[in-house]
Amino acid sequence: MLDSAAIKLISGEARRRAGIAIPQAQTYLVEARLAPVARSEGFESQADLVRALEKSPEDRLWRRVVESLADHETWFFRDPAPLDHFMSDILPVLARVKARQAPIRIWSAGCGTGQEAWSLAMLLEEQKSRLGAMDIEIIGSDISRRAIDRAQSAAYSQFEVQRGLSIHRLIEHFEPHGDQWVLKDSIRRWVRFERGNLLKPIETLGEFDIIFCRNVLRGMTPDARRHTLRMLAEHSGNAAYLVLGRGETIAGAGDYYRGMSGAKGVYARTQEALRQAA
Amino acid sequence: MKTCLVVDDSRVIRKVARRIIEGFKLQCEEAADGAAALEFCRKTMPDAILLDRNMPVMNGIDFVKALRQEPAGDQPVVVFCTTENDVPSITEALRAGVDEYIMKPFDTDIVQSKFQQVGLIGAQ
Numbered sequence: 001m002l003d004s005a006a007i008k009l010i011s012g013e014a015r016r017r018a019g020i021a022i023p024q025a026q027t028y029l030v031e032a033r034l035a036p037v038a039r040s041e042g043f044e045s046q047a048d049l050v051r052a053l054e055k056s057p058e059d060r061l062w063r064r065v066v067e068s069l070a071d072h073e074t075w076f077f078r079d080p081a082p083l084d085h086f087m088s089d090i091l092p093v094l095a096r097v098k099a100r101q102a103p104i105r106i107w108s109a110g111c112g113t114g115q116e117a118w119s120l121a122m123l124l125e126e127q128k129s130r131l132g133a134m135d136i137e138i139i140g141s142d143i144s145r146r147a148i149d150r151a152q153s154a155a156y157s158q159f160e161v162q163r164g165l166s167i168h169r170l171i172e173h174f175e176p177h178g179d180q181w182v183l184k185d186s187i188r189r190w191v192r193f194e195r196g197n198l199l200k201p202i203e204t205l206g207e208f209d210i211i212f213c214r215n216v217l218r219g220m221t222p223d224a225r226r227h228t229l230r231m232l233a234e235h236s237g238n239a240a241y242l243v244l245g246r247g248e249t250i251a252g253a254g255d256y257y258r259g260m261s262g263a264k265g266v267y268a269r270t271q272e273a274l275r276q277a278a
Numbered sequence: 279m280k281t282c283l284v285v286d287d288s289r290v291i292r293k294v295a296r297r298i299i300e301g302f303k304l305q306c307e308e309a310a311d312g313a314a315a316l317e318f319c320r321k322t323m324p325d326a327i328l329l330d331r332n333m334p335v336m337n338g339i340d341f342v343k344a345l346r347q348e349p350a351g352d353q354p355v356v357v358f359c360t361t362e363n364d365v366p367s368i369t370e371a372l373r374a375g376v377d378e379y380i381m382k383p384f385d386t387d388i389v390q391s392k393f394q395q396v397g398l399i400g401a402q
Contacts, residue, residue: 075391079401158363158381162388166395167379171368 002031006050010034010065017066018143019199019224033068067144071219072112076164077119079214082243085263086210087123090241094209095134097239103135107208109198109232110216111140114151114191115164118183120212121190122173139205141196151193154183198228207237214245214265222252229253233269240269280398281305281322285315285341286330286359295328295359298389302399312336316344323350326398328389329376331360331367339374346375355396359384 002010007027014020022030031046038049041061053061077083094104108117117140124136142148161170161181174181196202198216211232217225232242233256242257244250244265250257257267282304284295289310296306307324309315313336315327327345331338338358345351358376360367368379378392393399 159385159388162381162384163391164395167368167372170379171365171372176363176365 002027002034002046002050006047009050009054010069013062014066014069015221015224017062017199018070018197019220019227020066020069021219021221021224022069030069034065037064037068063145067146070110070143070147071215072142072144072147074112074115074215075160076115076169078116078164079246080119080164082212082214082263082265083119083123085266086120086241086243087127089263090210090266091131094239095131098209100133100135103137104210105206105208105237106136106138107205107211107213107235108138108140109211109213111142111151111193112144112147113156113160114140114147114154114193115156115160116140116212116214117151117191117193118154118187119164121187122169124190125173125187136190138191139208140191140193141198141202141205142193143195143197145195148193148195154188155180157181198231199224201231201234205235208235208240209237210241210243211236212243214243214248217244217248226252229256233257236269242267242269279303279305280325281307282326282328282398283307283309283315283318283324283354284328285309285312285333285338286328287311287333288330291330295389298386299328301386302390302393304398312338312341312344315341316348319345319348319351319354324354326355326357326393326396328357328359328380331358331362331371339371342371342375355398357392357396 007030010030011022014022034046034049038046041049043049043052098104106120111117117138120138140151155177157180161174170181173184173187175184213232217228220228229250229252250267255270258270260266260268282299284292284306286292287310292308299306307318309318311333329338329342342356356376357378357380358371359380359382361382363381371379378396380388380392394401
């Protein structure tokens with residue numbers, strides 16, 4: 001059991017480093033998430049782990065603790081409506097704007113173990129004949145090194161491949177490997193993963209035409225949300241879109257984004273945002 | 279209310295499946311093998327069938343082939359449910375006429391996800 005001082009220390013650091021909001025009522029979550037970290041770092045208990053952090057605050061250990069507190073739960077084709085809207089309505093617009101002069105760049109921000117990025121890759125691969133020679137890049141990023149390693153491995157358990165994924169897509173895009181299912185190279189070639197904290201500018205990522213940042217903001221403090229929305233706007237190109245998760249809004253984003261009629265959760269970057277970035 | 283027929287020779291699996299399916303507010307019926315299931319379907323075609331592969335009398339593959347030949351036999355959504363998880367077995371089942379495939383062991387999340395994908399139940 002962790003006492004309230006320990007919970008306070010952990011929550012404070014999670015807020016400071018990653019903008020993670022841990023409601024008082026969810027302190028059990030801290031204990032549950034810290035259990036495997038404590039075990040694999042050789043501590044008897046979560047309390048011992050916290051004591052070690054208090055005594056000698058090792059950055060690597062703190063990072064691991066905070067990363068374990070970020071919510072990584074995701075699945076293939078989670079809330080598919082915005083993905084379909086992207087394929088049918090947004091992609092053709094981007095294709096016209098880009099006119100094959102530059103690649104269309106997609107960012108799955110806070111991608112966890114990668115299922116959203118891979119779902120987009122599957123859609124693109126399935127419609128590749130319609131897309132012609134369109135040059136498209138997908139980047140997935142997450143604060144958790146472990147989540148990114150898993151995403152990069154492109155290997156998923158039998159349980160994971162049955163959540164959200166149809167059997168037709170499973171046998172079309174995956175190959176069995178031991179007790180795992182691994183994505184084929186035809187899908188893997190679409191996506192690149194990088195570790196990144198949304199609170200810190202990730203300059204190497206460049207500009208994107210559409211950013212999927214779903215079910216990420218809702219776990220953040222209001223400050224971190226504002227900060228993240230501004231950072232996403234700064235990573236957006238001239239005609240760029242932002243897709244948020246169900247129940248998430250651009251509240252706090254000032255006038256960086258505006259909602260789009262007929263597409264719930266889809267926002268367009270405003271000209272105001274462009275002027276401010278200039 | 280939509281009806282789902284559970285076809286499995288294991289009474290335990292049928293019971294587990296019934297609990298899950300009734301949780302989705304579907305009406306659940308049971309059959310212990312493919313022949314009994316076919317008989318049921320000839321009287322009342324269910325909206326969905328959760329189908330085991332290996333059963334005495336008539337197995338799941340033979341059942342779904344026979345079902346698809348029946349009048350209105352193309353209507354039920356057939357979700358196969360089996361421990362045979364290799365690609366040839368999956369392909370064989372899809373060719374025989376199953377719509378979705380659950381690899382055992384399954385839990386409520388998986389059945390829910392598959393039933394949502396085939397439109398039997400709405401999203402959460």
